[in-house]
Amino acid sequence: MVGRVKSLLGRLKGNEFWLKLAKNVSTIVVGQGGASALNMVTTFLSAGFLGAAGYGSLMIGQTFMQAVDAFLNFQSWQGVIRYGSICQERRDDAGLAATIKAGFFVDIASALMGCAVAFAIVPLVSSLLGWDDVSTLAATIFCFEIAVHVEGTPTGVLSFLTSSNMSPSMRSQWRR
DSSP: OHHHHHHHHHHHHTOHHHHHHHHHHHHHHHHHHHHHHHHHHHHHHHHHHHHHHHHHHHHHHHHHHHHHHHHHSOOTHHHHHHHHHHHHHTTOHHHHHHHHHHHHHHHHHHHHHHHHHHHHHHHHHHHHHTOOHHHHHHHHHHHHHHTTOOOHHHHHHHHHHTOTTSOHHHHHHHHO
16 A cells, blocks of 8 residues: 555655645645644634623624625635736737726725725614624624725726736736
């Protein structure tokens, strides 16, 4: 059995595709596993320091923020990938830059709108669901987080950075 594993590893050692795949998979596993372990430790510490009621209020506020953000935050990465790929095929670096700028504008505008809407509806949702003052305060504080959720365009840009079709001039600009 050990001989077969060594033989398999020997054949894979010279294959660049399998080496890159193994490296990427191990990076993802270590990253996700590490993030999960840190999340678990943070959860235990938070619950221990805040107590059950305090931790529950914190989770109510965070869940409210995530729900509002999911409903109101526009997914600009789809437009960046769609229209950016057209610009990329045409080797239109200025068009690609304009697409990315427009995506950032949409990201920022939808984040600010989501933040404003969240602030406006916290009292209504709080009274409808019977939240206590601490839960309402936690939800109000978490509304600020919505304003900084600008992640659609960076996701689209990352797809261009990994694309082999990017023009050399655009690739050199992104690597600076």
